[in-house]
Amino acid sequence: xxxxxxxxxxxxxxxxxxxxxxxxxxxxxxxxxxxxxxxxxxxxxxxxxxxxxxxxxxxxxxxxxxxxxxxxxxxxxxxxxxxxxxxxxxxxxxxxxxxxxxxxxxxxxxxxxxxxxxxxxxxxxxxxxxxxxxxxxxxxxxxxxxxxxxxxxxxxxxxxxxxxxxxxxxxxxxxxxxxxxxxxxxxxxxxxxxxxxxxxxxxxxxxxxxxxxxxxxxxxxxxxxxxxxxxxxxxxxxxxxxxxxxxxxxxxxxxxxxxxxxxxxxxxxxxxxxxxxxxxxxx
Amino acid sequence: xxxxxxxxxxxxxxxxxxxxxxxxxxxxxxxxxxxxxxxxxxxxxxxxxxxxxxxxxxxxxxxxxxxxxxxxxxxxxxxxxxxxxxxxxxxxxxxxxxxxxxxxxxxxxxxxxxxxxxxxxxxxxxxxxxxxxxxxxxxxxx
Numbered sequence: 001x002x003x004x005x006x007x008x009x010x011x012x013x014x015x016x017x018x019x020x021x022x023x024x025x026x027x028x029x030x031x032x033x034x035x036x037x038x039x040x041x042x043x044x045x046x047x048x049x050x051x052x053x054x055x056x057x058x059x060x061x062x063x064x065x066x067x068x069x070x071x072x073x074x075x076x077x078x079x080x081x082x083x084x085x086x087x088x089x090x091x092x093x094x095x096x097x098x099x100x101x102x103x104x105x106x107x108x109x110x111x112x113x114x115x116x117x118x119x120x121x122x123x124x125x126x127x128x129x130x131x132x133x134x135x136x137x138x139x140x141x142x143x144x145x146x147x148x149x150x151x152x153x154x155x156x157x158x159x160x161x162x163x164x165x166x167x168x169x170x171x172x173x174x175x176x177x178x179x180x181x182x183x184x185x186x187x188x189x190x191x192x193x194x195x196x197x198x199x200x201x202x203x204x205x206x207x208x209x210x211x212x213x214x215x216x217x218x219x220x221x222x223x224x225x226x227x228x229x230x231x232x233x234x235x236x237x238x239x240x241x242x243x244x245x246x247x248x249x250x251x252x253x254x255x256x257x258x259x260x261x262x263x264x265x266x267x268x269x270x271x272x273x274x275x276x277x278x279x280x281x282x283x
Numbered sequence: 284x285x286x287x288x289x290x291x292x293x294x295x296x297x298x299x300x301x302x303x304x305x306x307x308x309x310x311x312x313x314x315x316x317x318x319x320x321x322x323x324x325x326x327x328x329x330x331x332x333x334x335x336x337x338x339x340x341x342x343x344x345x346x347x348x349x350x351x352x353x354x355x356x357x358x359x360x361x362x363x364x365x366x367x368x369x370x371x372x373x374x375x376x377x378x379x380x381x382x383x384x385x386x387x388x389x390x391x392x393x394x395x396x397x398x399x400x401x402x403x404x405x406x407x408x409x410x411x412x413x414x415x416x417x418x419x420x421x422x423x424x425x
Contacts, residue, residue, distance in 0.1 A: 029369065032369055034370070041414070044295040044413035047295075153364070213362035248370065
């Protein structure tokens, strides 16, 4: 089982019948010239990457931007179209007073698998009061929380909200809540490793490629910034494959995993077993 | 007289050689033009259009030749974040293979038919798939 734990379905054709919404998504994500993608193309992409499943993120920027780029209902719609391939994550805005109710609906009625939050875009720190009720809801239901950590290419984002050390208190105070530090909170990847090595409920994904090609960047990220020995010995049960597609290149990133100087068993954990633990909890 | 049409398809491999001869011949027939020139033109910068013999061995040799000429493992300057796209450019090899193969072919049109040699097929070449691709066919003549 090979899982991509963080994918943004903003440009999937079935949810882009309205050209105005598609245009809004291009602006909000600052992703252009890519058009929309038919599901057949998405499946081709998954096949070439070797992927079995993808976690699709809804995201809600109601307070800051006045829009919800991808709604929970749209993610549910996509999951219904490919239930054996897609896993849906809910997105709510922590500053929205209705967020707890929306999250309960997404998890209980729409059956989504977890919560996605973007501190840098939604302008909150992980320990802010506004987010605590959302964590309560996830914790009671044994659902994980995926965070976009560190810097973000999306406009109007501030990296300071997603610095790795900001998640330490959350990990400390909620050991039963599984959280993922998206993109290893780059550039604070050593800080992310610090939080992860102490807190087993903290995961991280590999969904970043801000410089170079996948081969060069993954080599630097996962053998130098975070030494391969750290990943292979201490963090092997907490690192997951993520691509942040369509921002980055899912296929090449997936292929580069196999070239990292890690044990085969570690690669297998990164590809799938850790994602299953993140989604459902460790046995 | 000028007749123009286009075809859109989903490619499903990273490097792929798709025979589109039938589509070009269809366009020539539909144009009603008896004598002139037909052009097949890709709308993309990481694809190619060419003509060659449709043999599995040749497709393999062409692919191997292009991959040797333009290796994946090379420090290309194009591997970087592109602000206009908001994404990382990871397809320098596609651009360079496109440069080598070219983005169009011409054939003569005689007596309402596309004039091609017995071994000549028209290939649409994908060098950064999978993707949705479009090529244009223009028939000029009388």
